[in-house]
Amino acid sequence: MKNKGTIYILALAVFLIGTIEYIITGIIEMMAADLGVSTAEAGMLVTVFALAAAIVAPILIAVTINADRRKLLLLTFGVFIASNGIMMLNLSYEAMIWIRIIQGASGGMTTVVAMAAATRLVENEKRGNAIGIILMGLSSSLVLGVPIGTFFSEMFGWRMLFIVIGLLSVIPFLIIYQKVPSIREQEKVTVNMQLSLLKNKSIIIALMMSLLYVGGYATLFTYITPFLQTTSSLTMTEISLILFLAGICSFMGSKLGGQLADARGSKFTIFLGLVLQGLTLLLFAVTGAHLILLILVLMIFMLATWSISPAQQLYLVTLAPRSPDIALSLNTSFIQFGFALGSGLGGFVISRSSVLALNWAGFVAVGLAVLLAVLQFGGASKRKRLATSGQEINTQ
Numbered sequence: 001m002k003n004k005g006t007i008y009i010l011a012l013a014v015f016l017i018g019t020i021e022y023i024i025t026g027i028i029e030m031m032a033a034d035l036g037v038s039t040a041e042a043g044m045l046v047t048v049f050a051l052a053a054a055i056v057a058p059i060l061i062a063v064t065i066n067a068d069r070r071k072l073l074l075l076t077f078g079v080f081i082a083s084n085g086i087m088m089l090n091l092s093y094e095a096m097i098w099i100r101i102i103q104g105a106s107g108g109m110t111t112v113v114a115m116a117a118a119t120r121l122v123e124n125e126k127r128g129n130a131i132g133i134i135l136m137g138l139s140s141s142l143v144l145g146v147p148i149g150t151f152f153s154e155m156f157g158w159r160m161l162f163i164v165i166g167l168l169s170v171i172p173f174l175i176i177y178q179k180v181p182s183i184r185e186q187e188k189v190t191v192n193m194q195l196s197l198l199k200n201k202s203i204i205i206a207l208m209m210s211l212l213y214v215g216g217y218a219t220l221f222t223y224i225t226p227f228l229q230t231t232s233s234l235t236m237t238e239i240s241l242i243l244f245l246a247g248i249c250s251f252m253g254s255k256l257g258g259q260l261a262d263a264r265g266s267k268f269t270i271f272l273g274l275v276l277q278g279l280t281l282l283l284f285a286v287t288g289a290h291l292i293l294l295i296l297v298l299m300i301f302m303l304a305t306w307s308i309s310p311a312q313q314l315y316l317v318t319l320a321p322r323s324p325d326i327a328l329s330l331n332t333s334f335i336q337f338g339f340a341l342g343s344g345l346g347g348f349v350i351s352r353s354s355v356l357a358l359n360w361a362g363f364v365a366v367g368l369a370v371l372l373a374v375l376q377f378g379g380a381s382k383r384k385r386l387a388t389s390g391q392e393i394n395t396q
Contacts, residue, residue: 003121006179007130010114011137013077013172016165017107018141020084021049023149027158034158035093045100052104053111054336060109061329069120069183069325070176073113077173079106084166087159111138112332116325119317120183125262127317128269132258132310139254139306143247197326203319205376209369210312210334211341213274216281216365217305218342220358223350224298230355232291242295249299253306261311266318267377269311274373276304278366284359309335341365 001007024031024046032042064072083102091099111134118130153161197203220227224246228239261269280301287294313328320327342365349361 001122001126001129003179006121006175007118007133009172009175009179010118011133013169013176014111014114014134014137015141015145016169016172017080017111018138019145019149020080020103020162020165021046021053021107022142022146023153023161024049027150027153027161030153030158035096037093041093045096048097049100049104049107050336050339052101053108054333056101056105057108057112058326058329058333060105061112061325065323065325066184066188069113069117070180071182073110073117073180074173074177076106076109076113077169077176080110081166081169081173084162084169087162087166108332109329112325112329115313115328116317117180117183119314119324121180128261128266128310128314129258131313131317132254132256132261135258135306135310135313136251136254139247139250143244143251147244197320197323197330200319202376203316203327203330205372206312206316206319207330207334209270209274209372209376210331211338212365212369212372213277213305213308214335214338215341215345216277216362216369218339219346219349219362219365220281220284220301220342222339222343223346223355223358226350226355227358228294231287231294234291242298245295246298246302249302250306253303254310256303257307258310258314260307261314266311266315270308270315271370271373271377273304273308273311274366274370276300277308278363278370280304281359281363281366 024042028039028042028046031045032039035042080103083099083106086099115131115134118134119127122130149161149165152164224243225239228234228242234242257269257273260272280297283297284294284301287297313331316327316331317324342362345361345365346358349357
């Protein structure tokens, strides 16, 4: 694969961005006490980051679609680095909200542009692998970034964590400046061309698939700790170990999903991942108190879920080859909304029923995603066969 080292540097940048996004979950009580707010109010620091990444980033991507991707990558990543440096100041809670909005918008843009740039730095047959490596950086922020960041914050304070992440981000920033070439659209992309993506039925269905499979994942995984506590007599230390293993599986899933998408195609990888995700959600209902079986199902669940993402991103790039940044940005938005949908659905299920019913709610969401995949991929195959038949008739 060409430019493999550069792809991993882009993944490192995304890893640092992901750590800043997710770290709040590990230090939320610490931040709440320091800022003089409730835990729920501190939780808004997570929400506004996600919303900025979901709403503001796609708009900015659309406005800057004809800009040099290298310059845009450096600009947005530079803003992200600067936002972390501001943490040296004794900011109020209200100021922190605005900083998190800036971090969400700049971090979200950097992640999308990094994925789009990665697909243009490698051979066409390696694009899925490149996207998988970038997403591996994001998933590894859950595995390594959050626990290490939480430990660091307990030792030196949460403000120092943001400053250190900002300083570390300078390293990939400088390498990107040196290694990433100028990348521009070969022909100018107009507003009408961008809006046409939202009129493309295939793209809309693909985005809905992202919303549903991520929603099904988040329905269970947002509340995985109480789910594990209810289904087995585990200590918090044991649960932390299981979650660490789950994180490793998400890391592996991102990598394997990209490789499989290159080898067997994005459609095959997406469908396989969705089916395995749905089956594991069903199996959670029969694991009972069998701890080893429960852990095995959870590991497969994480592998399957995270293998879908690089294949889905690659599929969208093939659907919108003239403006992949917009397609990837829209998909990122739907993924963020999927997390919001899943956590909200899970909370509703727990309030109305039991934590043990979470897997069933998740299964419904993933089941709908599977149905959409059947309609999408089956319809595409039928259209391809008809087109081939038509060409054969015309040649006779």
